[in-house]
Amino acid sequence: MKLNNFRELLIFKTGANLRIEISQYYLNYLWWVINPLMSMMIFYIVFGIFLNRGTKDFVPFLLCGITSWQWFANTVNNASASILNGKGLMQQVDIHKVFFPLEVILSNSFKHIFALTLLLVFLVCYPIQISIHWLALPLLLAIQFIINTAFALLCAAIVPFIPDLRFVINTVLQLVFFASGIFFPIERVILPKHRILIYMNPMAGLIKNYRSILLDSSWPDWTYLLYIVLGGAVLLVFSVWVIHRLNRLYPRIC
Amino acid sequence: MPDQLLSLHHVGCRYKIRNKRFSFSHFEALKDVSFSIFKGETLGIVGQNGAGKSTLLKLISGILLPNRGEVVYHRQVTVSLLSLQMGFSPELSGRDNAIMGAMLLGYSKAEALEHLDAIIEFAELRERIKDPLKTYSTGMKARLGFAVAMKMNPDILLVDEALGVGDAAFREKSTKVMKEKMKSGQTVVFVSHQDHAVKSLCSRAAWLDRGVIRCIGDVEYVLEAYQQDMKQKNR
Numbered sequence: 001m002k003l004n005n006f007r008e009l010l011i012f013k014t015g016a017n018l019r020i021e022i023s024q025y026y027l028n029y030l031w032w033v034i035n036p037l038m039s040m041m042i043f044y045i046v047f048g049i050f051l052n053r054g055t056k057d058f059v060p061f062l063l064c065g066i067t068s069w070q071w072f073a074n075t076v077n078n079a080s081a082s083i084l085n086g087k088g089l090m091q092q093v094d095i096h097k098v099f100f101p102l103e104v105i106l107s108n109s110f111k112h113i114f115a116l117t118l119l120l121v122f123l124v125c126y127p128i129q130i131s132i133h134w135l136a137l138p139l140l141l142a143i144q145f146i147i148n149t150a151f152a153l154l155c156a157a158i159v160p161f162i163p164d165l166r167f168v169i170n171t172v173l174q175l176v177f178f179a180s181g182i183f184f185p186i187e188r189v190i191l192p193k194h195r196i197l198i199y200m201n202p203m204a205g206l207i208k209n210y211r212s213i214l215l216d217s218s219w220p221d222w223t224y225l226l227y228i229v230l231g232g233a234v235l236l237v238f239s240v241w242v243i244h245r246l247n248r249l250y251p252r253i254c
Numbered sequence: 255m256p257d258q259l260l261s262l263h264h265v266g267c268r269y270k271i272r273n274k275r276f277s278f279s280h281f282e283a284l285k286d287v288s289f290s291i292f293k294g295e296t297l298g299i300v301g302q303n304g305a306g307k308s309t310l311l312k313l314i315s316g317i318l319l320p321n322r323g324e325v326v327y328h329r330q331v332t333v334s335l336l337s338l339q340m341g342f343s344p345e346l347s348g349r350d351n352a353i354m355g356a357m358l359l360g361y362s363k364a365e366a367l368e369h370l371d372a373i374i375e376f377a378e379l380r381e382r383i384k385d386p387l388k389t390y391s392t393g394m395k396a397r398l399g400f401a402v403a404m405k406m407n408p409d410i411l412l413v414d415e416a417l418g419v420g421d422a423a424f425r426e427k428s429t430k431v432m433k434e435k436m437k438s439g440q441t442v443v444f445v446s447h448q449d450h451a452v453k454s455l456c457s458r459a460a461w462l463d464r465g466v467i468r469c470i471g472d473v474e475y476v477l478e479a480y481q482q483d484m485k486q487k488n489r
Contacts, residue, residue: 004362009363012357016354017343023345090317091312093317252267252269
């Protein structure tokens with residue numbers, strides 16, 4: 001299959017699947033807004049009202065973290081079984097297996113646009129002062145996209161061989177959720193000697209940088225971003241390479 | 255010397271089966287298969303269920319790689335496997351499925367849209383084409399799959415039990431189109447249980463039996479041998 005056809009098919013199928021997914025529900029497209037809104041509400045009620053310890057601007061702080069985290073976690077979680085779930089199709093056509101996780105990544109990223117828009121609307125209404133530093137947002141999103149894709153492809157590549165890993169991935173994601181500083185500031189809670197370990201997790205660093213630009217009117221930590229972009233790119237190339245090498249093996253083992 | 259498109263050299267293919275936890279066994283779908291496909295011919299493959307016919311088609315189309323031996327492409331060839339539920343997702347409309355099916359077989363989106371009317375026309379689905387595929391009958395789905403595949407012109411077309419689809423009228427129509435394609439020089443590898451289809455369509459036949467080719471060559475001769483063997487087994 002030519003690269004151009006591959007891309008067209010990927011976009012067509014992702015679009016079609018999004019349409020189907022949503023057509024099952026009475027409220028239809030509204031769910032793309034309601035769904036992130038509801039999870040934001042939960043965090044607001046739990047941490048903003050009941051567990052509120054009087055930290056200033058805690059709710060925007062929290063929502064910034066949770067929105068980016070969910071994009072990452074949903075993508076990795078859904079993509080991990082994607083090649084396995086593509087077994088019906090791959091038995092019939094010689095299609096490159098990277099197609100299946102890419103489809104999941106694209107559709108999750110599309111849904112993230114709605115969650116992100118909600119977040120920005122909330123921030124403006126809160127009100128948070130819009131600053132010039134918001135301009136760095138597209139860059140951070142692009143970096144997160146690379147990181148999401150790298151991890152999602154890696155998981156998708158391995159799971160068909162060891163399906164049991166799906167449970168492990170789920171558990172690891174939960175662990176990383178608590179270690180990404182989503183509902184606490186890492187600088188104040190984690191001991192300095194442990195911080196370097198925490199920031200080895202690119203999501204922890206990314207969330208911190210999202211907050212810097214959106215809430216604290218400051219530019220992101222460029223050196224840190226450079227590190228994770230390089231790391232993410234290396235992992236991405238590696239994951240694509242693995243899937244490419246195993247491309248013809250998947251139909252036999254799935 | 256006729257024009258070779260593709261050859262199989264001592265090809266074997268086995269599947270891994272997990273019995274429980276960490277114990278595995280293997281199933282050898284193909285043991286040792288060698289033959290060539292020539293340009294413009296229609297090769298019929300007969301054999302009982304589980305003889306390895308579908309695995310063979312998957313190897314030729316490049317979906318699977320063999321464990322042993324090799325598949326040699328003598329030149330750049332495109333190979334398509336016609337199976338009747340090509341990329342079909344039940345929730346999507348017949349129209350979207352047709353577009354997706356054509357794209358999966360190697361068309362660009364523009365080309366797929368260009369052929370769309372002809373596909374719908376051939377499948378005789380008319381206004382039902384807008385409905386989700388899950389509301390279709392088995393015959394309608396099969397007709398759509400056949401119509402999509404018939405619009406494709408790969409160098410080698412692989413057909414897996416496709417001519418028995420639809421009602422009598424559609425069957426006649428599909429056989430006719432198939433024959434026209436073969437006459438126009440389309441190379442076809444054709445798997446079937448129906449002897450009469452093989453007899454009327456194929457220029458050469460092969461009999462596959464539990465992963466090995468028992469005989470290959472003249473259609474009459476191969477079918478005769480196959481039927482003799484079947485009779486003996488049934489006795």
